[in-house]
Amino acid sequence: MRQTFLLGTFQAEGRDLVLGGDGRADSPGHCAKFGSHTMLELHANVVIDIQLVQSNECGGSYHMEKTGMERFLAHLERQGLAVGTMVTDRHRQIAKWLRETYPHIEHLYDIWHVAKGFSKKLLAASNERECQVLRPWIKSVSNHMYWCAVSTPSGEGAQIVAKWESVVSHVQNVHTGHGDLFQSCIHGRLEGRESHKKWLEPSSKAAVKLETLVCNKTLCKDILKLSGGSQTSAVEGFHSLLIQFAPKMYVFSYTGMLCRILIAALHFNENANRVQGVTKTGEAMYSIKYPKGRKGAAVLRRVLKSPTYVGAGVCLCVCVCVCVSLSLPDSLQVQPLPQVLPITNQDLHKGPEEGCSGPLPFSSGCMCTAWSLCLCVRPSLMCVLLIVRRCSPVYLV
Structure with missing residues (x-):
């Protein structure tokens, strides 16, 4: 009933949906029995559909995410809703299927997934001999990827790639003559810790290794499709909440798993758009966190109002x-x-x-x-x- 109400609201608005989707296995590893594919409407920040797929329905656990996507888009077609943009991770099966089956849908990639994968490769390269100088640049290069996508208008994928490849010259202290689409860096005089980083020597092993990683053809094709607006961070947040309802360390039946993910979706939608809390004097509340993924780095986060149940x-x-x-x-x-x-x-x-x-x-x-x-x-x-x-x-x- 709640899903019907949400879809009816979007249908009354008469706009193309901007969706973010991702899959989740019920257990760690590559032999999951159940896979749930979650789809959010990113502008409204609500879960509009969850498809629970069993591995023996689609020929293996690797195909569960694609099967969930197929069922969801078929359901939207029956409801008469149009999808304008789809933001996902770099799942190759889904990318190929969307390109062939729904060519009118603009398929974009979430920046976090691409930046995470590249940072891991750059970290591995920095452990090689004569490449330790790359380590201080890992965070900066990752941030540069975000800037390339966010600072470029939608539909200008070639310019995103040109900005991205300019980082090879930047780390060698060369800030002009990058190319036709992006000729020079637009930053001002470097100050603070940015000015203390050691520049890479041209033609050094570290510089060649970085250029090889940055200019990789497969990566550049993915950079071309980065989403500069909507991201799938809300989907990841829902999956984090879902662990509280359906932990991966326990085995559930199909009905039990379905009940848990539906209740989690109701709870997420109820609290998805909470406002920021304020103090007695009316000042916005913030807190400092130290996420595990940041490896000790502090993060400033807003403190939201208490959730309801x-x-x-x-x-x-x-x-x-x-x-x-x-x-x-x-x-x-x-x-x-x-x-x-x-x-x-x-x-x-x-x-x-x-x-x-x-x-x-x-x-x-x-x-x-x-x-x-x-x-x-x-x-x-x-x-x-x-x-x-x-x-x-x-x-x-």
């Missing part, structure tokens, strides 16, 4: 109601649910061992009962109980 709370209520309405084995002793009352804010912060202040539906005893019911009757719905301590005040109906 209305969608997940409703699913929890439905789960409990369905479970208690079914017949149970005689060996399972179940106490009747107490009188239904709304959850108070004080009860939301109490642990299972503390219990609740009154005869509430999610008190300690009732929580154990509901958990036992889901384990015995509906294991696939057990995931909704994981958020019991965070659901918003709701009534059991």
Whole structure:
């Protein structure tokens, strides 16, 4: 129902969709059983579809992402919606299939995926003999890739490549005569730490190695299709959230996996467009983080308002109601649910061992009962109980 509402809203707007998609396997490695393909509308920042594919449906786990994309675009065609731009990673199967099947769709690549792969290759090259001088330039070259895509108007892929290749001359302290499309660097006088980096010597092993990596034909073809606007960072954020609902270290049935990814999608859409929190004096709130991927580097991030759990709370209520309405084995002793009352804010912060202040539906005893019911009757719905301590005040109906 929620998906139908979203698609109807986009249809009423009458615009081409800007989509971002990516696949996720249910387990690490290359032998996953299930693969979910998530599709977001990047301008609205909402999940509009998730396709769950089993590996034996499509001939192997490598083909699951492409199969999910096929099913999603077929569904959009039936709904009469048009796709203008598709932003993905560099999945070769999907790139070839979109180019042949949907040539009218502009297929672009997410910058982060391309920059990450190139940075790994440059890091490996910097470990070679006489190439250690490349290491201080890794972050700068990666940032240059972002600048090339963001600073170039849409549709000017050749200019993006010209800007990208100019970095070979820049690191040798040559800032003019790059080419016809991009003749010279546009930065001013270098100051601070940028002015202290050691320039590469022309024709040195490090300079030749960098030029070989930068001017690689396959990479330049990918640079040509970089997206300067919308990115798939929101898709990666959803996959990070999905780990809380469906960890990769546990095995789930098809129904169990489907329930978990749908509940995660509802929770993501509910909180996707939260505003930034402010202090009592009205100042915007920020925090300093040290992500693992940055290897100790600090990152400044906005502090958003606290998330809500209305969608997940409703699913929890439905789960409990369905479970208690079914017949149970005689060996399972179940106490009747107490009188239904709304959850108070004080009860939301109490642990299972503390219990609740009154005869509430999610008190300690009732929580154990509901958990036992889901384990015995509906294991696939057990995931909704994981958020019991965070659901918003709701009534059991």
